[in-house]
Amino acid sequence: MVGIFYLSAVVAVLSTVLMLTRQHVVHALLYLIVSLLAVALVFFSLGAPFAAALEVIIYAGAIMVLFVFVVMMLNLGPGSGDPAGELRGFSQWIGPLLLAAVLLLELLYAVREMAVAPTGQGVIGPKAVGIALYGPYLLGVEMISFLLLAGLVGAYHLGRRGGGEE
Amino acid sequence: MIEIVRHLVIIFGLLFVLTTVSAGLIWLERRLLALWQDRYGPNRVGPFGLLQVAADMIKIFAKEDWIPPFADKPVFVIAPTIIMVATFLSFAVIPFTPGIEVVSLDIGLLFFLAMSSLGVYSVVLAGWSSDNKYSLLGGIRAAAQMLSYEVFMGLSLMGTVMLAGSFNIRDIVEAQRGLWFCIPQFFGMVVFFIAGVAETHRLPFDLPESENELVAGFHTEYSGIKFGMFFVGEYLGITLISALITALFFGGWLGPLLPPVVWFALKTFFFICLFILLRATYPRPRYDQLMAFGWKVMLPVALLNLVVTGGILLAKGA
Numbered sequence: 001m002v003g004i005f006y007l008s009a010v011v012a013v014l015s016t017v018l019m020l021t022r023q024h025v026v027h028a029l030l031y032l033i034v035s036l037l038a039v040a041l042v043f044f045s046l047g048a049p050f051a052a053a054l055e056v057i058i059y060a061g062a063i064m065v066l067f068v069f070v071v072m073m074l075n076l077g078p079g080s081g082d083p084a085g086e087l088r089g090f091s092q093w094i095g096p097l098l099l100a101a102v103l104l105l106e107l108l109y110a111v112r113e114m115a116v117a118p119t120g121q122g123v124i125g126p127k128a129v130g131i132a133l134y135g136p137y138l139l140g141v142e143m144i145s146f147l148l149l150a151g152l153v154g155a156y157h158l159g160r161r162g163g164g165e166e
Numbered sequence: 167m168i169e170i171v172r173h174l175v176i177i178f179g180l181l182f183v184l185t186t187v188s189a190g191l192i193w194l195e196r197r198l199l200a201l202w203q204d205r206y207g208p209n210r211v212g213p214f215g216l217l218q219v220a221a222d223m224i225k226i227f228a229k230e231d232w233i234p235p236f237a238d239k240p241v242f243v244i245a246p247t248i249i250m251v252a253t254f255l256s257f258a259v260i261p262f263t264p265g266i267e268v269v270s271l272d273i274g275l276l277f278f279l280a281m282s283s284l285g286v287y288s289v290v291l292a293g294w295s296s297d298n299k300y301s302l303l304g305g306i307r308a309a310a311q312m313l314s315y316e317v318f319m320g321l322s323l324m325g326t327v328m329l330a331g332s333f334n335i336r337d338i339v340e341a342q343r344g345l346w347f348c349i350p351q352f353f354g355m356v357v358f359f360i361a362g363v364a365e366t367h368r369l370p371f372d373l374p375e376s377e378n379e380l381v382a383g384f385h386t387e388y389s390g391i392k393f394g395m396f397f398v399g400e401y402l403g404i405t406l407i408s409a410l411i412t413a414l415f416f417g418g419w420l421g422p423l424l425p426p427v428v429w430f431a432l433k434t435f436f437f438i439c440l441f442i443l444l445r446a447t448y449p450r451p452r453y454d455q456l457m458a459f460g461w462k463v464m465l466p467v468a469l470l471n472l473v474v475t476g477g478i479l480l481a482k483g484a
Contacts, residue, residue: 026241026294033287053276057320061283062313065290069309072294072302125272126333 005045012038025071029064036060047123177268180257188401193219195401195442202446223394231390234296241295246392249288249399253406256281260409261336263419263426274335275327278410279320282365286312288399289367289374293384304383307453308374312365314460318468319361325354325475326414335410339418348415353471355415357464362407364460366400368441370448373456408437 012035019031036059044052133141193208193216200207208215233242259274261267271277286309293305327333329350330341338347348355364371375383385396412418412433419426451459 026238026291030241030291049271049273050276053273053280056280057276057283061280061286062316065283065286065309065313068287068290068294069306069313072290072306072309123272126276 002045005042008038008041008045011035012042026068029067029071032067033060033064036064049123050126050129173268176266180262180266180268181254184254184257184402184405185398188398188405189219189223191401191404191438192222192397194438195445198439198442199446202443226391226394229390231392234298234387236297237387238295238297241291242387243392245288245292245295246388246395246399247288248291249285250395250402252281252285252288253399253402256406257409259335260406260413261339261418262409262430264336266427267336270334270336273333275323275333275338275414278335279316279323282319283316285365285403286316288396289384292388292396293374296384296387298387300380300382301384301386304374304380304386308367308384311367311371311373311456311460314457315361315364315371315464318357318460318464319365321465321468321472322354322357322361323414325351325471328472328475328479335413335418339413339420342417342420346415346417346420351415351471351475353467354475355411357468357471358414359407359411360464362411363441363444364456366403366407366441368400368404369445370450371456373450373453404438404441405434408434408441411437 015031015035019028022028040052040055197207208218211217211221233239256278258268259271259277289308290305293301326338326347330338367374385393416433419430421429
């Protein structure tokens, strides 16, 4: 499982880099999908199959389809210009690079101090996840459902037609 | 060592059987449609026209594999493989008999849902990469249709998961020893079946490829073996949904007298025929009717089914 973990982690990082450097929107989205699938495999190799399945169903299978759908609706074909054209200059990258460097330092520190949780602690099944979600994390689940409801009401309001037409 | 060989035999045996079955379904569908429409259907090549499949396959393999110059080549080539891979992977978690199963996953049902949600990309990317407005329209229709019907496809299955107390399809089959879930989960079964028809974009829900408005929809530009993959992929999808209905609602391999594999095959065959009968019976709805039916009828039914099942289970104190 450790081998699978490192392999899929490398795939995830590589495809994310490729996603960032693609000129073409749909190709970038495809690399992002590959990256999400690789992250799902990372979860799986760490013993969290439920999280892996949800990653594929929700991120790779639903949210990214919506992205592709929007790209198709707007018809952002090859002739639609360079979407990342304004990000080519180096000055744009200083801020993100600094922030990423802080994260990298934190990561290196954590690895050095062995503060990371050891892998292979056994498999967390769907039942354990459910018990955790509706036990100690019940408040978080309820808050998120509020957030989703607000999003739903907002989308309904935005999508409503002005006149009495229905 | 023997374990590994056994697994390999099961995997390659399943690949062979499933490909053959889904290719054979093309013949079956044409014959059955002909029967229900009072005509002959393909009956010239071989006994009962059975060799029609072989003839079609030879034709498809030998045809020029043409990629339109205006298409987005890499995506155009990947698209038809996605549906084959995703559908074949879904079969990995289905227990055909107690002995014939590729992998017994604790998240089996979720794995199926994940793979079926990845299958959407096949149609969507095919429609987009063809760079043809009819294909694009087909792809857009497919994206919206499959995304919507996926929602209650998942919800309709949760009733069986609650009754069985597991996502593992083997456990779900074992839980049906006393009573098949088609009775306590009748509404779940109906919703799943309709969502399954929409997921495989079969008639009456074949709006992504409705030939009288969109030429051939998302696969207009495809020919040769790539078109063949879409075609066989569709029949693989039908087989998959039929096998799942069998396993989740009709007791899988359970049944008296006959050996388990025969029961599974018989039940699956029945649902495949039902798919074809649907095609012979119903006209295609308008696209807005399809979406309205999904969100205004199927979703409430699936949610109600979930609430009632949960309530009854709670009341029983299970």
